[in-house]
Amino acid sequence: MLTARALHHAYGNWQVLNGVDFDLARGEVLGLGGASGSGKTTLCRILAGQFTPDHGEVLLDGAKFKLARPGLPGPVQYAPQSPELAVDPRWTVGRILANATAPDPEVLTTLGIREAWTNRRPPQLSGGELARVSLSRLFHPGLRVLICDEITAQLDAIEQESLLRALIDLAGRREVALLLVSHSSSLRSRFCGKSVELGFQGKKVVQGKAAFRA
Amino acid sequence: MSDATKLPLCLPEHLRRPQRRAKRHGIVALAILGAVLAGAVLLPDGALSVNAATRAQPPQPAHLMGTDLLGRDIAARTLAALAQSVQVGLLAAGASTIMAVVLGLAATFGRMADHVVGLLTELALGLPHFVLLIMIAFAMGGGTAGVVVAVALTHWPRLARVLRHEAQTIAASDYVAISRALGRSRLWVARHHLAQPLVPQIVAGFIVIFPHAILHEAGLSFIGLGIEPHLPSIGVMLSESLREIMAGHWWVAAAPGLGLMLVALTFERFGEALRQLSNPAGEEA
Numbered sequence: 001m002l003t004a005r006a007l008h009h010a011y012g013n014w015q016v017l018n019g020v021d022f023d024l025a026r027g028e029v030l031g032l033g034g035a036s037g038s039g040k041t042t043l044c045r046i047l048a049g050q051f052t053p054d055h056g057e058v059l060l061d062g063a064k065f066k067l068a069r070p071g072l073p074g075p076v077q078y079a080p081q082s083p084e085l086a087v088d089p090r091w092t093v094g095r096i097l098a099n100a101t102a103p104d105p106e107v108l109t110t111l112g113i114r115e116a117w118t119n120r121r122p123p124q125l126s127g128g129e130l131a132r133v134s135l136s137r138l139f140h141p142g143l144r145v146l147i148c149d150e151i152t153a154q155l156d157a158i159e160q161e162s163l164l165r166a167l168i169d170l171a172g173r174r175e176v177a178l179l180l181v182s183h184s185s186s187l188r189s190r191f192c193g194k195s196v197e198l199g200f201q202g203k204k205v206v207q208g209k210a211a212f213r214a
Numbered sequence: 215m216s217d218a219t220k221l222p223l224c225l226p227e228h229l230r231r232p233q234r235r236a237k238r239h240g241i242v243a244l245a246i247l248g249a250v251l252a253g254a255v256l257l258p259d260g261a262l263s264v265n266a267a268t269r270a271q272p273p274q275p276a277h278l279m280g281t282d283l284l285g286r287d288i289a290a291r292t293l294a295a296l297a298q299s300v301q302v303g304l305l306a307a308g309a310s311t312i313m314a315v316v317l318g319l320a321a322t323f324g325r326m327a328d329h330v331v332g333l334l335t336e337l338a339l340g341l342p343h344f345v346l347l348i349m350i351a352f353a354m355g356g357g358t359a360g361v362v363v364a365v366a367l368t369h370w371p372r373l374a375r376v377l378r379h380e381a382q383t384i385a386a387s388d389y390v391a392i393s394r395a396l397g398r399s400r401l402w403v404a405r406h407h408l409a410q411p412l413v414p415q416i417v418a419g420f421i422v423i424f425p426h427a428i429l430h431e432a433g434l435s436f437i438g439l440g441i442e443p444h445l446p447s448i449g450v451m452l453s454e455s456l457r458e459i460m461a462g463h464w465w466v467a468a469a470p471g472l473g474l475m476l477v478a479l480t481f482e483r484f485g486e487a488l489r490q491l492s493n494p495a496g497e498e499a
Contacts, residue, residue: 071397078395088389
């Protein structure tokens with residue numbers, strides 16, 4: 001469903017992605033791993049349409065797709081690493097949840113959003129609560145692919161488990177494909193049907209030798 | 215915990231209670247502004263007119279700040295001049311702030327626009343601005359309009375730079391990317407994500423530019439490029455007082471000089487307090 005062919009991307013002289021192919025099927029839960037600096041976030045942002053790759057293209061159902069049109073949320077959404085940066089710190093939770101479409105009760109219940117949070121602002125929520133808020137507003141009716149870039153990295157094991165279970169449960173019911181990025185191979189093997197790793201497994205990826213140069 | 219709660223008490227007052235400080239300075243500044251404008255309106259008829267019988271009188275009960283060589287009451291003239299200066303200052307600072315906002319926000323509309331705004335800002339900051347002021351006022355043929363245009367064209371860069379920086383930080387944030395991916399337009403993002411944090415900066419910027427505008431108005435009028443000589447203006451009064459000081463008439467310069475300083479200083483401090491409130495890190499505005 002979501003496919004990418006021969007993606008190349010460089011930051012200056014530093015070639016991060018060097019001919020990456022990528023396939024994600026409808027409703028699939030795919031894990032994505034790789035060392036720091038191997039280009040996981042770059043790949044995610046390209047798939048979500050936030051970055052334009054130097055070469056290669058991303059297709060949804062074989063066709064180019066638009067990130068979003070005014071008033072129409074895009075079919076591929078990206079949840080960034082830290083939920084604190086993913087929400088406007090001045091907004092209330094209620095306003096964040098209603099950003100694109102009216103909040104869906106099923107989404108709110110499954111992801112454990114409490115009504116008591118409605119008038120709070122992001123700094124008044126814990127990391128886990130914020131992650132749930134940040135994810136739930138992305139579940140609009142037209143969502144096809146949700147890219148989760150290390151969304152549980154800051155959470156403890158119990159919170160990780162419950163958040164990912166809820167997320168996979170919800171995505172499964174709505175046939176939304178999930179791309180779960182994580183350094184932890186055990187987490188990926190537990191939650192993902194399949195897992196790929198950047199820089200290994202035959203992916204033509206030049207690992208970022210100069211990852212820490214910047 | 216007790217250490218953490220005690221620590222702020224070691225800080226100077228303006229860092230400890232920035233909100234209270236801004237409020238206090240604001241009340242003082244607005245009270246003086248109100249007094250000047252009201253005083254100028256309430257001046258009795260003929261208060262500004264020439265009177266040969268009372269030429270060059272030193273301060274006395276009938277003329278609290280004395281009179282000039284033409285017998286005009288200095289206190290009344292100072293009040294009228296300050297009101298004139300404040301109006302010109304408000305107009306010039308307002309125009310300058312609008313320029314800063316437009317240019318600062320234009321920088322978020324693509325790389326090209328940002329380069330142009332960045333270049334313009336650096337260029338304007340690099341020029342000695344009083345020279346630029348004089349040139350613009352001269353090119354405009356002097357007068358009130360000349361002062362307003364000259365001040366507006368020379369005072370936008372600092373505020374524009376602050377707004378540009380702030381707007382870029384927000385525009386590059388993850389939450390803006392998400393709002394865009396959720397189908398929100400650039401305009402919507404500007405209204406809902408940018409406006410709230412930027413409005414305090416804009417207000418503080420305006421208040422900081424205002425005393426500069428007043429001082430430059432006086433400066434330009436002093437050298438004859440500002441407000442027309444027949445209108446009461448601090449710059450004109452100070453320039454006229456030069457001759458009289460040599461005759462020992464110190465009071466002719468005292469009232470307009472102190473009045474100008476009072477208005478400029480209170481607004482300078484109010485602006486500074488506001489700026490600290492909206493930008494505690496202390497980047498220069």
